[in-house]
Amino acid sequence: MNIILLGPPGAGKGTQARILEEERGMKQLSTGDMLRAARTSGTEMGQKVAAIMDAGELVTDEIVIGLIREQIQIGSEGGFIFDGFPRTLPQADALGDLLHETGQNLDAVIEMRVNDDALVERITARSTCGTCGEVYNDITKPIPEDGKCTTCGGTEFKRRADDNADSLKTRLMEYYKKTSPLIGYYYAKGQLTFVNGLGEIDTVKGDIAAALDG
Ligand code: AMP
Numbered sequence: 323m324n325i326i327l328l329g330p331p332g333a334g335k336g337t338q339a340r341i342l343e344e345e346r347g348m349k350q351l352s353t354g355d356m357l358r359a360a361r362t363s364g365t366e367m368g369q370k371v372a373a374i375m376d377a378g379e380l381v382t383d384e385i386v387i388g389l390i391r392e393q394i395q396i397g398s399e400g401g402f403i404f405d406g407f408p409r410t411l412p413q414a415d416a417l418g419d420l421l422h423e424t425g426q427n428l429d430a431v432i433e434m435r436v437n438d439d440a441l442v443e444r445i446t447a448r449s450t451c452g453t454c455g456e457v458y459n460d461i462t463k464p465i466p467e468d469g470k471c472t473t474c475g476g477t478e479f480k481r482r483a484d485d486n487a488d489s490l491k492t493r494l495m496e497y498y499k500k501t502s503p504l505i506g507y508y509y510a511k512g513q514l515t516f517v518n519g520l521g522e523i524d525t526v527k528g529d530i531a532a533a534l535d536g
Contacts (some may be wrong), residue, residue: 323348324426325534326408326417328504331435331490332441332448332496333519334526337457338434339405341527347400351393353386353407355455358373358482376483378492380409380500387416394420401429409501414508420454431508434519434526438494445485452478462521 323346327335357375360368371381390407400442408414421428421534435445447460458465470476484493508514517529 323429324404324421325401325429326404326508327434328429328431328501328508329436329519330438330441330501332445332495333436333443334433334523335405335434336455337523338526338530339403341457341523342403342530348403349393349398349400350403350405351390351407352405353389353409356389356404357381357386376489378484378489378496380496383410383412383416386395387413388418390417391420392423394426397424401426408504409496411503413506414504426445428513430515430534431504431513432530433514433516434506436519440520441494442487442490445490446487448481448485449481451476452480 325342325348327339329335336350336354338354339352342348343350357368357371361372361375362368367385371385374381386409390404394402404417408417418428443461444459447462447522449458449460449465450456451458451471451474454471454472454474456471457463458479465479466472471477471479484490505514515533517526517533519526521529
């Protein structure tokens with residue numbers, strides 16, 4: 323099964339993608355994570371995108387489509403969860419073509435709906451485990467008192483450079499200008515379903531399961 327999690331920054335796509343990965347053997351493809359990894363390892367592409375990402379703007383379609391193409395060609399037995407991709411109409415078209423060329427289908431697009439006030443609150447409270455990427459939130463899911471990640475025991479936690487109010491404003495604007503048209507695009511294709519992204523993690527997880535399993 324191949325699915326897209328669609329929604330603004332902070333909607334909970336990464337958190338739900340990790341749950342789906344664990345519980346259904348699917349593979350999370352987060353272009354944001356891939357780009358951050360390219361930055362950390364200091365590749366030419368990583369250096370090129372660093373300033374764009376920190377400003378909260380979108381990197382070129384060509385770069386992210388290249389990253390996704392590579393992964394689709396490698397394949398995943400349990401299918402893919404596309405997290406943060408596609409973010410533009412050309413990316414959505416390219417994904418359709420790539421899946422088609424490899425004899426695969428897109429099974430569902432899940433829009434995670436949240437209101438903008440909640441996003442600001444969530445994002446400015448967000449941190450991740452430096453070892454495994456588990457997502458924490460100062461209010462809803464604080465780092466355990468013993469300072470150890472619940473998933474991997476890691477003890478280093480970091481905040482993303484673009485998780486600040488300024489960059490978030492640009493990221494939201496990019497979302498509404500370039501990504502939100504995908505809601506109509508997938509609706510017209512009969513592939514869109516939505517869940518309320520504002521609930522507890524387990525509630526959202528249940529709603530996604532209901533959407534996928536019918
Ligand atoms: P994310 O982790 O999904 O919030 O992505 C972090 C940043 O990476 C975004 O603000 C963009 O600068 C860049 N990025 C991630 N995915 C894409 C994409 N599909 N298209 C363009 N830029 C992306």
